[in-house]
Amino acid sequence: MKTIEFTLNGALRQFDIEPDETLIDLLRRVGLTGTKRGCDTGMCGSCAVIMDGRAINACILFAFQAAGRTIETIEGIGDFDQPHPLQVAMADAGAVQCGFCTPGIVMTAKALLEEKPDADEADFRQHLDGNLCRCTGYVKIKEALLSCSANETASGEAS
Numbered sequence: 001m002k003t004i005e006f007t008l009n010g011a012l013r014q015f016d017i018e019p020d021e022t023l024i025d026l027l028r029r030v031g032l033t034g035t036k037r038g039c040d041t042g043m044c045g046s047c048a049v050i051m052d053g054r055a056i057n058a059c060i061l062f063a064f065q066a067a068g069r070t071i072e073t074i075e076g077i078g079d080f081d082q083p084h085p086l087q088v089a090m091a092d093a094g095a096v097q098c099g100f101c102t103p104g105i106v107m108t109a110k111a112l113l114e115e116k117p118d119a120d121e122a123d124f125r126q127h128l129d130g131n132l133c134r135c136t137g138y139v140k141i142k143e144a145l146l147s148c149s150a151n152e153t154a155s156g157e158a159s
Ligand code: FES
Pocket: 036, 037, 038, 039, 040, 041, 042, 043, 044, 045, 046, 047, 048, 057, 058, 059, 060
């Protein structure tokens, strides 16, 4: 057992971890079950969280690798009463069916938009190529994410 410390959803937290515990195991063990376990091998993106501003797959990161970092999970960006604009957009566009992929998609898109607020369709395609959805066919997801881009907002205002 080892004790590590990192900032989780804005609060500095300490955790006792096993050396081989993954970040997704730790997050879900402490109740943050919005981070979903799909493939558990880094292939589906359903476990995506943001570490120091970049989307990463929590299933292929050991918990000890989060020590000293800043981690954001879906629980940290919005809730039922005050959802994040990306969550609103996903719901409004009908981009959520079973919802299993949704937290990972929202977190990955959030990281992209923080780095590039005017992300275009090509940016979303490239950035989210590791986020799989088995339900929607991606069309509604694309609409939802693009509606949150400053690029889209600007072109929408112009038209
Ligand atoms: S559960 Fe982590 S990438 Fe699939």
